[in-house]
Amino acid sequence: MRLRNITGSKEYIAESPYVVHDIAAHKNGWAEIYGNSNPVYIEIGMGKGQFIITLARNNPDINYVGIEKYSSVLLRAIQKQEELNLPNLKFIRMDAEEICDVFGEGEVDRIYLNFSDPWPKDRHAKRRLESRQFLERYDAILKPDGIIEFKTDNRMLFDFAVDEVKESPKWHMDECTYDLHKDERLMVGNVMTEYEEKFSAIGNPICKYIISR
Numbered sequence: 001m002r003l004r005n006i007t008g009s010k011e012y013i014a015e016s017p018y019v020v021h022d023i024a025a026h027k028n029g030w031a032e033i034y035g036n037s038n039p040v041y042i043e044i045g046m047g048k049g050q051f052i053i054t055l056a057r058n059n060p061d062i063n064y065v066g067i068e069k070y071s072s073v074l075l076r077a078i079q080k081q082e083e084l085n086l087p088n089l090k091f092i093r094m095d096a097e098e099i100c101d102v103f104g105e106g107e108v109d110r111i112y113l114n115f116s117d118p119w120p121k122d123r124h125a126k127r128r129l130e131s132r133q134f135l136e137r138y139d140a141i142l143k144p145d146g147i148i149e150f151k152t153d154n155r156m157l158f159d160f161a162v163d164e165v166k167e168s169p170k171w172h173m174d175e176c177t178y179d180l181h182k183d184e185r186l187m188v189g190n191v192m193t194e195y196e197e198k199f200s201a202i203g204n205p206i207c208k209y210i211i212s213r
């Protein structure tokens with residue numbers, strides 16, 4: 001998701017108390033940021049934040065961190081959080097490639113990847129958030145019993161993601177569906193992302209996996 005550049009969004013973000021700045025300084029310090037040692041769930045590529053904001057509202061005993069690369073998109077999430085002022089939700093503007101600079105070993109309990117950018121060219125495969133290179137990064141920051149949940153309507157990306165799990169001996173496929181919205185069991189507690197609403201409304205099946213080590 002890339003919105004037109006919004007003038008002043010970088011400056012606005014730099015001033016926002018809902019955004020964690022100087023991210024490397026907080027590695028292993030998330031309990032301090034939230035003032036408690038509740039579990040930490042992160043969404044990488046959160047877009048305008050609909051999914052993570054809903055989760056943070058519904059689960060006050062979990063700390064959420066929304067990660068987004070683009071200022072103009074992150075700005076939308078900040079504006080919603082300004083109205084809600086949820087104490088258990090923070091944002092970071094960054095490229096997820098640097099995720100290991102932000103969270104220490106085992107500091108994260110769950111990672112959500114929703115409707116990630118597909119990077120269709122083969123030579124860009126390692127930029128996909130579900131690539132083996134990213135799985136290695138997630139391995140470094142997830143607790144031993146941590147999980148990753150991934151949803152998309154992009155079948156090519158999903159097939160790639162499933163293959164990457166198969167090729168990564170550490171990871172185990174706990175759940176895998178090619179039509180989430182028809183799966184009553186996996187739909188329990190499902191929170192729709194903005195893209196999920198948009199693509200399921202035009203009839204695209206939603207794929208989902210849950211993986212652990």
Ligand code: SAM
Nearest residue numbers: 001045046047068069095096114115193194195
């Ligand atoms: N997750 C939201 C949803 O499901 O509605 C937004 C999906 S949108 C297609 C993907 C988002 O991921 C975009 O906002 C994009 O800027 C962000 N993104 C892609 N690659 C990223 C990366 N390496 N680090 C951080 N954000 C990234």
